[in-house]
Amino acid sequence: MNYLYLLIHPVKFFKQLLDREKLSLLIPIIILIIISIFSGLIAGNAVSTMNIGIAADQMATIKWITVGTGIFSGFIGLGIAVVVKAGILNFVLNKMGGAGKFKTAVYVIGLSYFPKIIQSILNLIFQKPIDVSKAYAFDWVAFLGGVFSIFNIWQIIITIIGLSVVYGVAYKKTAIPVIGLEVLAAGLSLGTSLLATNSMSGISTTGVK
Secondary structure: OOOOHHHHOHHHHHHHHOOOOOOOOHHHHHHHHHHHHHHHHHHHHHHHOOOOOOOHHHHHHHHHHHHHHHHHHHHHHHHHHHHHHHHHHHHHHHHOOOOOOHHHHHHHHHHOOOHHHHHHHHHHHOOOOOOHHHOOOOOHHHHHHHHOOHHHHHHHHHHHHHHHHHHOOOHHHHHHHHHHHHHHHHHHHHHHHHHHHHHHHHHHHHHHO
16 A cells, blocks of 8 residues: 555545455554654653652663653553544444444554654654643643644544545544544543642642641
């Protein structure tokens, strides 16, 4: 398959899937691995910028442990997200009159994550040091920026186009469950982040007392 079409002509790219008898998940897996590697590096750099009074050799060890943990947990988290999204959207689109398979949904959704590679590269290049004094404050700007970033929108558009083509469902109908699932995921992420921030703030305040 010509993966350049995914950038310049996604409709044509996904129409090629309809003619394939076998589908390999290698490329989606590679995409998730690359994103996970960058996520681990970003996490490691974030830890190394924190001025918490730890010796340089100990901080270096902590940094690389954070990188490894970030890569592993990032890949597992992304893998679960792709499988869950694929399962839900495969079920919904088939109920809406489409005709597709779970593996195909995994392939499409996995490929849709490739804009996140560009986002991860930019985040690594322009990463800012962490201000420990503000570590427990929820950053609404960062959260909303992530939800409405061009890369997230790009990913959603690719998902809609890909699933619409391979399932034979109109773009508008496909957009309903895709966007609905993204809104639900954003809501869960917001709730979890706020809960974690409040918990950490409470622990920090208790520690100070």
